[in-house]
Amino acid sequence: MGKFGVTEILLILAVVLLLFGGKKIPELMKGLGKGIKEFKDASKGEGEKAEEKK
Template sequence: MMQPFLFIGNLGMGELLVICLIVLLLFGGKKIPELMRGLGKGVRSFKEGVNNIERDIENCAEDPKK
């Protein structure tokens, strides 16, 4: 169900290296783990929200209100 990002296929190793260097220069080495931790929490929260919506839809389909 996971679809790859469309823009990743167009990036080569050189472009990814340049992007990583720019991020490292902008945020510094100590800030990157905090950024990744926050990103992980955001993705986890989003997935939980999607799962809750899917569960609610399934519950409504199984037990319709009269």
Template sequence: MMNMLAIFGLGTPEIIAILVIVFLLFGAKKLPEFARGLGKSLGEFKKAKSEFEEELLKTEKETMSDASASKTEVRPSPELSQPIDVEVEKTADSKPEDK
């Protein structure tokens, strides 16, 4: 947080001045209510985030299990498993290969 405040050029005196102004504007009674509301909203955000992550993991597991269940064994056809004889003609331009 201090790095972010340093970006804006705020030092310790400026932060203290801002906090005093906020305290004077909202008063001692409103600040605890504000903090409580902020805490509840952060809690709800974390809860929604964890539910979303759980749903993603659940969907991913279902997708993986569906993919593994739908896999079938692929066997080559007998025609393709036999070697094919190919004759290569040598031309005058071809050079002998070095091994």
């Protein structure tokens, strides 16, 4: 298991495009972005709550 090259990345992108189709990919990326944002907000909130208790 080495580093990914350009060929491997293009092959993975082609498989994803075939599986999900062009219309579903923006929806998947939007959902992924929302999930990451919620995770960051939650982790910030937990850190702030822990600091307030001290």
